[in-house]
Amino acid sequence: MIDAESFLQHELIGLETKVVRSSNRSQIGIRGKILDETQKTLTVLHGNKEKRIVKETSTFLFTLPDKTIIEVDGKVLVGRPEDRVKKTLRRRW
Numbered sequence: 001m002i003d004a005e006s007f008l009q010h011e012l013i014g015l016e017t018k019v020v021r022s023s024n025r026s027q028i029g030i031r032g033k034i035l036d037e038t039q040k041t042l043t044v045l046h047g048n049k050e051k052r053i054v055k056e057t058s059t060f061l062f063t064l065p066d067k068t069i070i071e072v073d074g075k076v077l078v079g080r081p082e083d084r085v086k087k088t089l090r091r092r093w
Contacts, residue, residue, distance in 0.1 A: 004070050007062070008077075009085055012037050017044060020071065021059040027051070037081045 002010045018031035030051050036043040042053045042060075053060075055074035063069050077084070 002064050003066075004064070004068060007064070007070060007072070009087070011085065012042065012062070012077075012081070015065075016063040017042070018061045019044075019053055019058050020061050022053070023057040024054070027053055027058065039080050040078060042077075 002015075012034050013036065015034050016032070017034055019027050019029065022028050030044055030046045030053065032044045032046040032051075034042055035045050035050060040055055042055060044051050044053060053074075055077045058074040060072050060074060060077075061069055062072060
């Protein structure tokens, strides 16, 4: 199950997202289901159009299956999805 602590180690495809900040002002407010993820972009179904969002310059709100909403800086998402899923996170107390 996806939770806020292990979010980065899970697949993003299929989750609902919204762009809350971006260096490209035209992308702010784009919301929808994630269709695809590459090393540097997310493809979101916005209405009936596919929009490609650059991860590094954006901040996203993700709605998890349990309806929890988390805000994630896109910089932490940059990288190949398959590598991010395998990566173990260091805990900092």
